[in-house]
Amino acid sequence: MQEPSLLEALTFDGAGLIPAIAVDHASDSVLMVAWMNRSAVTQTVDTGIAHYFSRSRQKLWKKGESSGHTQEVISIHLDCDGDVLLLRVKQTGGIACHTGRVSCFYRQLVDGRWTETEPPIKDPAEIYPNE
Amino acid sequence: MQEPSLLEALTFDGAGLIPAIAVDHASDSVLMVAWMNRSAVTQTVDTGIAHYFSRSRQKLWKKGESSGHTQEVISIHLDCDGDVLLLRVKQTGGIACHTGRVSCFYRQLVDGRWTETEPPIKDPAEIYPNE
Numbered sequence: 308m309q310e311p312s313l314l315e316a317l318t319f320d321g322a323g324l325i326p327a328i329a330v331d332h333a334s335d336s337v338l339m340v341a342w343m344n345r346s347a348v349t350q351t352v353d354t355g356i357a358h359y360f361s362r363s364r365q366k367l368w369k370k371g372e373s374s375g376h377t378q379e380v381i382s383i384h385l386d387c388d389g390d391v392l393l394l395r396v397k398q399t400g401g402i403a404c405h406t407g408r409v410s411c412f413y414r415q416l417v418d419g420r421w422t423e424t425e426p427p428i429k430d431p432a433e434i435y436p437n438e
Numbered sequence: 439m440q441e442p443s444l445l446e447a448l449t450f451d452g453a454g455l456i457p458a459i460a461v462d463h464a465s466d467s468v469l470m471v472a473w474m475n476r477s478a479v480t481q482t483v484d485t486g487i488a489h490y491f492s493r494s495r496q497k498l499w500k501k502g503e504s505s506g507h508t509q510e511v512i513s514i515h516l517d518c519d520g521d522v523l524l525l526r527v528k529q530t531g532g533i534a535c536h537t538g539r540v541s542c543f544y545r546q547l548v549d550g551r552w553t554e555t556e557p558p559i560k561d562p563a564e565i566y567p568n569e
C-alpha cells in the first residue's frame with residue numbers, strides 16, 4: 308500500500324483549517340501553535356519556511372513577515388488522526404512569540420492563577436516598529 | 439494587577455473547546471493533542487490527572503480510562519492568546535497513542551509522503567481487549 312500524499316492524509320476542520328505545533332528542533336520545546344489551511348500547508352512544504360493562516364486577519368501569513376522571526380522547517384510530522392501537524396523548526400532570532408518571548412507558552416498555572424514564568428527577551432516595540 | 443484565575447484566562451472556541459498539548463515531562467516530546475471543555479479543565483486541575491473532551495463521543499474522557507495509560511499532570515501552561523493549553527505529564531506505560539505508540543506524531547513527511555517513523559511498542563488488541 309502506498310503511503311498517503313501530503314494533503315490526502317490531513318483532516319481539516321469545518322473552516323478548512325488544521326492546527327500546527329511548532330517545536331524548536333534543537334531544544335524540543337514547544338514554541339507556538341497556529342493554524343494552516345491547504346495553501347499554508349503546501350506553501351510551507353514548497354518553500355521550507357513556515358506559513359500559517361491567520362484566523363483574525365483571514366489570510367495566509369508567512370511567520371516572521373513583519374518581525375523577521377521566520378521559521379525554517381526541519382521536518383513535518385502528523386498525528387494518528389491526521390488532524391494535527393507538528394513542525395520541527397529552526398527559529399530565527401530565537402523568538403517565536405509576538406510578545407518577544409522564546410515561546411508562546413510563558414504562563415503556568417500556580418496556585419490556581421496564571422503566572423508568567425518567562426520574561427520577554429526583546430521589546431515588542433522593537434520587533435514591530437511600524438505597528 | 440492580580441493574575442487571572444483558571445478559566446478566566448482561557449478562550450474556548452465556538453464549541454466550547456480548547457486544544458491541549460500533552461508533553462512528556464522527562465523527554466520533552468509532544469505525546470498528543472486533545473480537546474478540553476470547561477469541565478475537562480477543572481477536572482484535570484482538581485484531580486491532577488488529564489481529562490479531555492472527546493469530540494467523537496461528545497463526552498468527558500479521563501485519558502487512560504480504558505487503556506490504563508493515564509497521564510499524571512506535572513504542570514499546566516497557557517499560550518499568549520489564551521487559546522491553547524500545554525500539559526507536562528508523566529505518561530503511564532510510556533504509551534500515549536491508541537495505536538500503541540509512545541506519541542501520536544509517528545508519521546513524518548518524507549519525499550511528499552507520510553511515512554511511519556515509530557513502531558507500536560504494544561499491540562492495540564492487548565491495550566483494548568474488550569473493544
